[in-house]
């Protein structure tokens with residue numbers, strides 16, 4: 001679009017009206033933040049209780065800063081939620097697909113049923129020009145397939161265009177990541193789609209200008225846009241598994257992986273971020289994304305190119321088992337053919353979420369360790385500041401404590417598996433009086449070993 005020219009928005013509104021289809025961690029955060037940027041926004045979901053909560057001003061998950069912003073924008077009338085796809089279709093100039101793409105139950109591939117479902121529901125109600133823009137993380141080739149679905153089902157036919165614009169938000173930091181992205185990617189086939197995406201992100205660019213920043217934009221084709229997202233997550237996962245592999249070496253060699261990470265990170269080509277060794281990565285993104293990426297590469301006949309991601313996954317899984325092994329070693333428990341025997345041992349696990357400042361327990365390393373400890377016969381008591389409800393649903397047979405104090409009281413071993421501030425700043429002197437055995441495994445290298453040892457604890461970190 002030439003500078004100064006105005007874009008004819010299909011609904012006739014001054015700015016494109018946006019819908020976010022799927023109001024999970026991704027869609028709800030985007031809906032709220034784009035309303036905050038001044039857009040008229042409608043969030044859609046099939047989950048009626050979730051929509052009722054959002055309409056009532058309650059965010060159905062924990063994300064710092066989002067609650068307040070939701071209530072403010074509901075009150076301003078810019079933000080609404082609905083379970084009616086007809087309403088969403090009539091409202092939107094741009095429909096952002098934000099549904100989940102979890103791992104399939106029967107393979108490593110991504111389950112695209114939610115994407116298909118929402119497109120097939122929406123398309124028959126599209127009677128005028130509109131743009132469907134994917135945000136969900138998908139296997140390369142999905143945008144083209146969505147385009148075919150739209151052609152088949154939308155009365156407006158080729159007036160409905162498709163684009164892909166992946167997102168990069170990190171849970172716990174999501175509001176900031178949406179309002180101030182480090183880049184935006186537009187995978188487009190036409191100038192009109194490109195102009196619409198620019199118009200939809202004008203608020204993001206304007207905010208950057210007022211803060212004297214620039215937001216880089218990469219305009220590319222569908223396949224590249226789809227791949228940018230999975231490639232970025234594959235790189236991040238590889239970085240974490242790289243440092244965890246170094247941790248495996250550091251342990252028998254007598255080196256300290258935290259110092260190693262710091263020292264190599266001073267080289268700007270390596271960088272010091274995402275080099276925290278520990279119990280590894282979890283969550284609803286990195287683990288399933290590296291698996292789906294491998295599955296897709298195989299379909300494309302280039303499986304070998306991503307064989308290393310299998311190793312990245314294995315290193316990550318080994319971190320979880322290592323905690324159980326270390327527990328047995330520290331407590332002097334025997335190893336049988338079925339692994340370590342921790343029967344009769346009381347373990348306090350601090351942390352259930354896959355990372356702090358989130359209530360998300362999907363593929364959480366902490367909960368995976370809880371399961372393994374229980375399977376080894378240990379009696380496990382879990383505490384997490386925000387993740388208790390989700391953890392209980394995921395691992396119903398563990399014991400859940402109401403506080404750090406309750407969890408550690410009488411424990412033979414304390415395992416810190418999510419680096420919540422509450423755990424990082426806990427006083428080892430106070431906790432020492434409550435436990436049966438002063439032994440701590442710091443699964444996130446987030447405690448100060450000097451302080452804990454001074455308080456009489458036997459301290460073991462990861463790779464140090």
Ligand code: UGA
Pocket residue numbers: 137167168169170171172233236240273274275276277278279280281282283284285286354355
């Ligand atoms: C990740 C990416 O970081 C986002 O850029 C991306 O948009 C998102 O997935 C997504 O695909 O939607 P997220 O899953 O929120 O974001 O979490 P991360 O902050 O990436 O952390 C993932 C896991 O890695 C956590 O379990 C964390 O504890 C672990 N981690 C992270 C480490 O073990 N070491 C590190 O140095 C960093």
